Amino acid sequence: MEDIKKLEEFQAKIDAEIKIEPKDWMPEDYRKHLQRQISQHAHSEIIGMQPEGNWLLRAPSLRAKVVLLAKIQDEAGHGLYLYSAAETLGKSRTEYLNELKTGKAKYSSIFNYPTLTWADMGAVGWLVDGAAIVNQVSLQRTSYGPYARGMVKICKEESFHQRQGYEIIADMAKGTPEQKEMAQDALNRFWWPSIMMFGPHDSDSPNTGNAVKWKIKRATNDQLRQSFIDKTVHQAEIIGLTIPDPDLKWNEERGSYDFGEMDWDEFWSVVKGGGPCSKQRLKHYNDAHNNGEWVREAAKAYTDKQTSKQNVA
Amino acid sequence: MTKNEALVKYCLRLGDSSLILGQRMAEWCSNGPVLEEDIAMSNIGLDLFGQSRTMLTYAGEIEGKDRTENDFAFKRLEREFFNNLMSERPNGHFGDTVVRNLFLSAHTYHLYKKLSSSSDNTIAAFAAKSLKEVTYHLRHSAEWVVRLGDGTKESHSKTQQSVNDLWEYTADLFAMNEVDELLIKENIAIDLNEIKPLWDNTINEVLERATLTRPEDSFMQKGSLNGMHSEALGHLLTEMQFLPRAYPDAKW
Amino acid sequence: MSNTDSQGPIWEVFIQSKPGLAHKHVGNLHAADKEMALQNARDLYTRRQEGTCIWVVPFEAIVSSTPEDDEAFFEPSNDKAYRTPIHYVMPEGAKHI
Numbered sequence: 001m002e003d004i005k006k007l008e009e010f011q012a013k014i015d016a017e018i019k020i021e022p023k024d025w026m027p028e029d030y031r032k033h034l035q036r037q038i039s040q041h042a043h044s045e046i047i048g049m050q051p052e053g054n055w056l057l058r059a060p061s062l063r064a065k066v067v068l069l070a071k072i073q074d075e076a077g078h079g080l081y082l083y084s085a086a087e088t089l090g091k092s093r094t095e096y097l098n099e100l101k102t103g104k105a106k107y108s109s110i111f112n113y114p115t116l117t118w119a120d121m122g123a124v125g126w127l128v129d130g131a132a133i134v135n136q137v138s139l140q141r142t143s144y145g146p147y148a149r150g151m152v153k154i155c156k157e158e159s160f161h162q163r164q165g166y167e168i169i170a171d172m173a174k175g176t177p178e179q180k181e182m183a184q185d186a187l188n189r190f191w192w193p194s195i196m197m198f199g200p201h202d203s204d205s206p207n208t209g210n211a212v213k214w215k216i217k218r219a220t221n222d223q224l225r226q227s228f229i230d231k232t233v234h235q236a237e238i239i240g241l242t243i244p245d246p247d248l249k250w251n252e253e254r255g256s257y258d259f260g261e262m263d264w265d266e267f268w269s270v271v272k273g274g275g276p277c278s279k280q281r282l283k284h285y286n287d288a289h290n291n292g293e294w295v296r297e298a299a300k301a302y303t304d305k306q307t308s309k310q311n312v313a
Numbered sequence: 314m315t316k317n318e319a320l321v322k323y324c325l326r327l328g329d330s331s332l333i334l335g336q337r338m339a340e341w342c343s344n345g346p347v348l349e350e351d352i353a354m355s356n357i358g359l360d361l362f363g364q365s366r367t368m369l370t371y372a373g374e375i376e377g378k379d380r381t382e383n384d385f386a387f388k389r390l391e392r393e394f395f396n397n398l399m400s401e402r403p404n405g406h407f408g409d410t411v412v413r414n415l416f417l418s419a420h421t422y423h424l425y426k427k428l429s430s431s432s433d434n435t436i437a438a439f440a441a442k443s444l445k446e447v448t449y450h451l452r453h454s455a456e457w458v459v460r461l462g463d464g465t466k467e468s469h470s471k472t473q474q475s476v477n478d479l480w481e482y483t484a485d486l487f488a489m490n491e492v493d494e495l496l497i498k499e500n501i502a503i504d505l506n507e508i509k510p511l512w513d514n515t516i517n518e519v520l521e522r523a524t525l526t527r528p529e530d531s532f533m534q535k536g537s538l539n540g541m542h543s544e545a546l547g548h549l550l551t552e553m554q555f556l557p558r559a560y561p562d563a564k565w
Numbered sequence: 566m567s568n569t570d571s572q573g574p575i576w577e578v579f580i581q582s583k584p585g586l587a588h589k590h591v592g593n594l595h596a597a598d599k600e601m602a603l604q605n606a607r608d609l610y611t612r613r614q615e616g617t618c619i620w621v622v623p624f625e626a627i628v629s630s631t632p633e634d635d636e637a638f639f640e641p642s643n644d645k646a647y648r649t650p651i652h653y654v655m656p657e658g659a660k661h662i
Contacts, residue, residue: 356608
């Protein structure tokens with residue numbers, strides 16, 4: 001009985017746009033949903049360092065190198081902000097990282113695609129960060145306080161990420177024929193995976209129901225995807241690149257672009273670990289983590305020694 | 314050798330050492346022992362690239378042949394780089410990296426302190442700004458060397474090995490030639506013999522806190538002043554210079 | 566939450582953005598000890614010139630009130646608007662007061 005009353009009070013707070021804070025009562029499913037969503041978001045930031053890190057050492061100018069390094073560094077920082085938010089839900093970072101290490105937890109499938117040329121640094125910043133930003137802007141209003149505050153900070157810091165990517169691809173699109181070809185090729189490879197970042201159609205999305213009712217999600221997958229496509233088409237046009245979708249067409253009535261169907265077989269295959277780089281990304285993370293084991297142990301041993309010295313003194 | 318020729322070489326030494334070490338720091342990206350350290354290493358890398366850009370740009374100005382920071386970074390060959398040998402040492406494990414960085418940041422810390430009053434205004438301003446950055450690099454690497462040295466048995470022995478392995482590259486940090494001679498006379502450069510005892514003090518202090526032993530001087534590597542490097546540099550440059558070399562007509 | 570995990574204990578981070586302003590809570594991080602916590606806080610939370618001073622505080626040292634405390638803690642001040650200036654009616658035309 002009490003739970004029903006609590007649940008009603010909880011829903012009333014959500015409806016009144018009052019943020020839920022860590023020590024507030026919350027339904028177990030709300031907690032679980034957030035633990036999963038925030039940690040997946042954090043894992044995505046961390047794994048997302050790898051495809052861009054792949055070109056960091058080969059950046060073609062010193063400016064490009066520092067910009068990319070600062071951007072990847074932000075991603076590590078944003079992963080940390082998100083783990084912090086997720087930890088307020090009563091699970092430690094180590095537990096979340098264990099789920100990542102063992103492949104139990106998911107991260108955004110987009111990072112299981114390879115970055116084959118420097119133009120991919122443009123496509124990743126422009127499209128992948130662009131799609132992420134659409135999602136994150138909407139999540140600034142999510143109902144869980146620590147997640148919403150994290151998103152506000154992250155959105156503010158990421159404001160340069162998409163611009164740096166667009167700058168790279170725009171420069172290449174007006175460069176030598178080889179550069180332009182690389183730019184178009186990057187767009188061809190990253191377009192569909194990027195718009196699939198928003199997840200399955202609302203009609204096929206099992207987690208949407210409660211997430212919308214509880215205002216964890218403030219917009220649906222299809223709404224966010226549409227908003228991203230509407231923004232991006234013009235950006236492609238003005239730099240002379242073609243979006244690889246023959247069905248893409250302005251719909252006057254809807255005031256939006258119609259677009260073709262995504263390859264959902266590929267989507268689900270990548271989600272289930274069948275992406276070109278799925279194994280590689282996870283192995284890279286695990287190797288780094290395992291190689292650091294002795295360092296973490298040493299830091300802890302040193303602290304323990306200092307503490308026991310203090311206790312004796 | 315004219316004063317300007319010497320100054321160009323001197324700027325390249327400083328700029329190349331920052332550049333090459335910066336590239337090494339960038340290699341740590343997504344490979345750190347904890348995420349917090351990934352971020353720290355990126356910060357150090359960003360500082361170093363910034364330092365390098367200032368010095369390479371200045372070298373271009375003095376040289377007067379319209380070479381930019383990118384021309385210097387991406388279009389020179391192995392024998393035309395003047396970074397010290399320590400900066401090109403591969404990262405190895407985390408202990409190797411922090412010991413290398415300790416040796417280097419203790420060097421730049423004392424060097425930049427003195428260079429802040431160089432008679433060359435650009436060098437003096439560069440040194441004053443960079444000093445703030447390397448003060449943090451020194452603190453970061455020293456604190457880690459202490460933790461690894463005085464941590465577990467495993468970390469102690471690994472880190473002692475790092476110190477032993479890297480020791481033979483320390484003398485190269487203090488090597489001087491006619492470039493120094495000329496610029497010291499002009500009060501532009503610093504006599505590295507003045508830096509050596511300061512560096513010794515810092516290193517001895519840190520090693521002692523870390524319960525590590527300072528190796529005896531024996532065989533010492535040398536050669537960076539003449540662009541004589543280890544095999545490691547060529548591989549680093551191959552990777553770093555790939556795009557501008559593969560697409561010489563492209564702008565990025 | 567376990568503090569014996571491999572990431573080290575949690576430290577809450579407070580940054581003063583300008584001399585004279587209060588330290589504001591910005592988030593937290595994991596570190597083995599206080600020096601590392603301070604360095605990591607610098608690297609993580611001041612990437613964009615956010616700070617002039619950093620405090621790091623062990624998470625366990627922070628005691629938080631709970632929602633159950635709300636009534637007793639915060640409601641007693643609800644009927645004491647006389648602590649705020651808008652409670653007082655000033656004569657018409659009075660300025661700078």
